[in-house]
Amino acid sequence: MSGEVATTRTILGSGPKGTEDPTSPFSASQLTRLDEALTLSSLESGLPFSVYIGDLAVPTRGSAEELFTRLTDDSVLLAVSPAQRSLHIVTGPKSALRLPNRTCALAALAMRASFANGDLVGGIVNGLRMLADGAGHA
């Protein structure tokens, strides 16, 4: 199962690849949920979603926007920094047309509620679902 997870997701960051590695912040089943949510929301909305989890340089918003510059115009980035307890949703020139800031704010609110309860994966999955619903079908 874990091998399958590894083939269906890609890690762009600096972290080591593979799900078996103990430095992974998530268990294999959590990674499966994350992967499913990412794949489904990207497929349904046609917008490539990506999730960054890790520390952000201060100011965190600027740091998240800098990460976003490495993506494409229609991408949506969810940047979560558990240590700094901050989250940012970043949209680009094309994805902002489909996802107005109000929709993003609603998803951020739902994610905050889950994160405050210590449920990182649940919050991300909910946020992705709300953003994909807000963007509608491709």
Next chain:
Amino acid sequence: MSIVQTLLVFVGIPALVFLLLAAAVFGKSMVRQPNRYRPGKAWDFAPRWYVAHPEVLNGPAIGSTTAQGGASGEW
């Protein structure tokens, strides 16, 4: 009843019941705790960036763009 039997019945059995209950309540989380995050707890994992299945779309290939909008939050 010998003193050993008395001890077994009045100390051994309650202790056994107590241990069974404690194991039922705390056992699972003591054996395996999958990196549970709690607000305020330190996060000492390397940064990770997860993207969707690359074949679903053309994939968010490393491109260049500018941020347009979005939302932020803290908890």
